[in-house]
Amino acid sequence: MLGIRFDKVMPVLTGASLLSIWTLDFVNLQPNRILPGVGYSLQDAVGWWSMIIVTTLLISAFLLSFSRLSLRRWLQLFIVTLLLVLMPISLSSFAQNHIPETLTHARTGLGSAFWLVFFLLVLMLIELQQKLELSRSIYCFIFSFPLISTVFIYLMGGLDTLAILREYGARSDQFHQAVHIHIALVGGAVITSILLAACLVAMMRKSTTAQKIIFPLLNFIQTIPSLALFGLLIAPLGYIASKSEWLQAMNVSGIGWAPAMIALIAYSLLPMVRNTFVALEEVSESVIEAAKGMGMSPAQVFIQVRLPLAMPVILEGIRITTIQAIGLTAVAALIGAGGLGNFIFQGLGQAAMDMVLLGALPILLLAIIADLFFSSVMTFFNQHTKQSGATKS
């Protein structure tokens, strides 16, 4: 007798979504930036019919988990995507119903139900992707639907009352500048540390003494919390800058971009050096032996064999470094480096949550984009090395 087992994940996730839709606020409405908002449930915000549609969809996804249909996961995937597409539409519908055009300062805040359901839907998507073993491209294709719906509604003006967009509207120049500075700092730090790491790794491959000095030193720096390292650079850098006119001309001082850059590079070196060194060291000796045996010169062995084989792990190092730098740059705003962290700390200072979001969400987005970018490059490299390995053997 074979007992039929049902997967418990989707029922739990859909059940939790149902619960939050029915018990928590979906959106809230602030008359202006300062006054506290009033919460609306989905039913009050968009109408009872929307509640029926969402509930029906969630219950069907819930029940599908217990069916024996072979297509059940694909149907669930369809429902989840549909719900994600509906989310921005619901916001626009709320704005139409509840915010008269005259209230130019009124803003729609996203309620806890909105965030929770969004989070749970993303989890469902990840879960279904894993169980259906979807490839990255199909996954991106599915994600494009909610994205297109959001962009479409945004262009139609349906999201104009959204708090974060009102905040953006008020300081769009500042925002664009902050994004530029943020990316410039991250990019500068990552590129410099790639170059520096290459030199350090070259030294370490030559001498074990260098290994014994460089690894503990970089580990030591990595251990020191960012706030402390930024703080400790202020005094010495300020002192040096005050003595050198050339540095002053470069706008270097104890606060600002210079200490931020130094600290970012110092932090970036460890993951970069560690991954590069380990990757190069761990290329299988037999492959190197074979390359030498076929008469390759040491330079050829390095460029044609060792480096390509080490590339995926080196790229992983660059990925870690970049993501880490995106977060650390936000902290660097505290020492006047600018960037998106400015909005976070200014927002916190003024208790303006929308401004905090205007800083934090783009940082999150930048990190996710960097992660996606490097992992697709890595997948490409992995496939490449596998293929070439297969054809050679």
Add this chain to the structure above:
Amino acid sequence: MGKQETIARIWGIPLLWLSCLIIATFSFPYFEEIFRQIEPNQRQVIYSRDSFFTLLLNHLSLVGIAATISILLGVSSAIFVTRPFGKDFLPLVSQIASMGQTFPPIAVLALSVPLLGFGALPTILALSLYGLLPIVRNTLAGIQGVDAAVIESARGMGMSSFQVLRQVELPLASTVILSGIRTSVTINIATAAIGSTIGASTLGDPVISGLVNGNTAYVIQGAILIGLLALSTDSLLDRLQLRLSARR
């Protein structure tokens, strides 16, 4: 004699950092002259809104509570998804644990404010949530890394599932789990310092206050203490890890 020597060799570095931390905590007021050199124009050069010791204790308890929550929750959820009744959740949980590392801790901290407000509580929540991920990931890796033959023979000899977990899986995974805890605590000490900006009292206070008021002396005092705290904790956990793996 010999025993004392080995204690010094094993615990020497953590003890060194720890004593630096304690000395620094209590002795900054005695170095007023030096700090005055740095900030000759400030009326006050020693941070005094709270004693450094209070700040250190606050910082430690914040990280301690958050770490306790993350360890309990992280290890038990990793155990849950590796048991037969929870294995449906394994792919999702391991995916979240690896993806969550993408989120910068500062963003998580900032996002916790709109949801939870200012103060120590949202900081603790943000810290324990973020600190959960490396622990879940490493516990999963540790448990899944135990040789299948070892588990099979443990079951074959008549150990109950709980005995297999308690006597075989967890001890064998312990080094990897501890390294996850180390990562988590290191990140949390750094993030807790930034918690000052959302109203938690930590060693970040002097730094933030110094940056806001342009008082570099405050910044240095806070930064030195934060740095020493991180170094002592990290080297302590590093030694623990060494001890644990040396027993193999």
Add this chain to the structure above:
Amino acid sequence: MNLNTMIELQNISKYYDQVSAVDSIDLKINKGEFCVLVGTSGCGKSTTLRMINRLIPHSAGKILIEDQEINSFNEQTLRRRIGYAIQNTGLFPHWSVEKNIGTVPRLLKWPEKRIQERVIELLELLNLPYAEFAHKYPSELSGGQAQRVGVARALAGDPDILLMDEPFGALDPITRESLQNELLRIQQQIHKTIVFVTHDMDEALKLANHIVVMDQGKIIQQASPYELLLNPASDFVSQLLGGEDRGLKQAGLMRVGEYMVVASSTHINDLDIKNLDIKNVETNKLATKPLASVSTHDSLRFALSVMLWHQCELLTVVDDQQQPVGYISLQQIMQAKPHG
């Protein structure tokens, strides 16, 4: 109901998603028997073994141990009564040899002192000096030593039954042979009921007194080693037995002691070829004096090999103390009939 039966499988099957891995097999294993399940990989022998200690639940049929259905026991209680040793030893890397061996006794809540005595006893039984090995960790052992510890651990709770899943499969030929000999020696002392899985027919012939040949989830033939060699039930079985090598394999099962001519030592030393009933010796120009000796425990196959090597037709047979006790000739080997 047979008082002699230790394990009985009645119509046992195991299905994975409707596909059968083991297909309605019946098997009786007697007390003190050394039963070897042999077959190619994927034939269901390992699955059958693991169903006995319920590491794999059976899908249909009944398994009885001393006439009690195994599902009537608590799973853990059952396993603590059955020793279990596997190919990759499964030794706990974080425990010393002593602690590893003491696992089941500790699970059975024996007093500390008794556990230690048991460990000492077992290490001695397996030729691992306590002082040298008790406090080592598995990573410090050689493959052979680790497998000895694995066997000791399986025996620690003094189980009536010992299940062994290709325990010597990963060892080099020399270590494997010495461990096989040791297992035979130990079995002579302890008389457990052993169920042993292997894909190596030579190992099966050497160890078993009951061989079960399996293929595609079914039992093809079960017999004593001699019977199997004399009457293989199918081409598959004779292929497993190695075809034309069967004669040598059979000789490998027969002991010199059982076929030699007993003679007093003085007689052998003055042995004259004329007193022996051997023909054509002089014309063959082979050495007619016994040039080499074999022990009573050696196999006829070994004796034959010694004769080929020394180019002689006659060997002295010596006992454990290296004292001559008789002789054996080529003709006697040729005419020897198995009486297994």
